[in-house]
Amino acid sequence: MARVKDLLVSAALLAAGRRRPKLHADREPIVPPGEERPGSELAVIVLLFATALFAAAFIAVYALDRLPNQTQLLGASLGLAFLCLAAALILIGKRLVVTEEIEEDYPVVEHESEQEAIAQVVADSGSRFTRRRLVKASFGVAGGVLGAALITPAASLGPFLDVEPFYATTWKRGRRLVDEKGKPWRADDIEQSTFYTAFPEGADKEALPSSVVLVRLPPHDFKLPKAIANYPAQGIVAYSKICTHAGCAISLYRAPLFQPDEPRPALVCPCHYSTFDPATGGTVLFGPAGRKLPMLPLYVDRKGYLRAAGTYDEPVGPSWWGVRMRKPKPA
């Protein structure tokens, strides 16, 4: 942190201390001075402020979120911002910068005097600008707001401070597991070498932690760490259906028909082929996922229904900076 601060301070000092060498006041102009065009200059300034305005509109539309046709509005505002910027630049190039005819290529810059001559050409070309500081300021405003608009979508990468919802779950001890129509799953319904989707009874099915994938494995196949060794019930295990990599639904189950010849059972995410081992607590066998699948503890009640015995051992969903800091909280 301290190093970053040092770097920033020194960069600021360097930028402030840098001065362009003054040009000789009594020099001969290379580019003939052009007549002033205040109309064009004003148009440039207006266009640059319009750029800033549309870029700000992009940020506003992005932040308001619940507008109808939001995507179209986002596209239109950012597109108009770039259009105005382009128009301003074209206007400067065509109408304001005094051009000189090029007769031959510039020689390779070697000498001080030649460098000075080029600096003079640049300075002379700006003779039409009367309100230089205003033009510069409007460029600064347009560039600054447009830059802010372009980095705004990064806010969607996740909340930086309000992370409490990431630890919340819809599961708690005693909640029955139901199918998508709300029918409770019985332990007898769950067969080997196939997979089922389940949700918590009476909770929001759309919530990220709700959906789980249920599979039954032969009891002697399990190799679970001690902390989660009692999570399966009668060989049935439940894992969060949301991949820990990018949050896709785990909709592939690799179930070998004849295990000696074939790959071992695994839950696979169709997006990037993260592959998880249901026998070892959802550890990653292959793919880009950085951590194991959250596992839901289960028990079978006296009537034979499957119930959650608590909540997951890990936070659900794609990984983020605090994912290993705490365990999820029951609802």
Added chain:
Amino acid sequence: MRTRAAAIAFVAALVCAATAAAASGPSPQQVQQGKSLYGRYCLSCHGMNGSGVAPSRVIGAGPGRDQEQQNAVAPPLRGVGARAADFYLRTGYMPLQKLGLQPRRSKSPLSPSQMDALIAYIASLGKGPPVPKPQPARGNLSEGMQLFTANCAGCHQIVAEGGYVTGAVPPPLEDDSSTQIAEAVRIGPFVMPTFSEKQISDRQLDSIIAYVQYAKHPDDRGGWAIGHLGPVPEGLVAWFIAAVALVAVCMVIGKRLTSH
């Protein structure tokens, strides 16, 4: 004399097999022919009378002795019934070229009548499920699509074009007959999950098959289907067509500027 008698018996068996195949139910001769075919194509992996070969055991210890007893291991075929035999033989999944490979659709070395005989023999090994008779005409297309999305599309893609899973290749379903789809759902070949009647009823299976048959030639409302493979070919089209068009525009602009 003996060989001639054997030849006559063989020809007679073939004729009987052909007539029996036309009639319903396998004849003893057909089963016998199937048994000899079994000896030729299946025995080395599936063992005597379909008993299966257990995973290899280490025999003894010591120098040169701790090697595996068996390399060829395959599941027992007793009780798999005509359903599994029909599926694996008619798709050309079996006989497998090399052990440990995923069975893929291929040209079978067996003729259709030989397949009938071998299926009859394997069905005779033990009581097992018969070849299913699905009726996709009874199925409901929209229900079929929903069921296919929920249970099958993860691996086989939404229009059954096939896809990938780590360690295996879910095949495209374009060449599968209705019967083969019904068989595969119940058997779960290779690493495919097995769906019992409790999970997907026969009626629902009819709907799924109706959808798969529809998906072979779907109604492409959006226009160009580009192989129905989703965003990858669409991205390639964007690069190969749009990028080339942009480069062409750039070249035209460059030409005009230099000629000016």
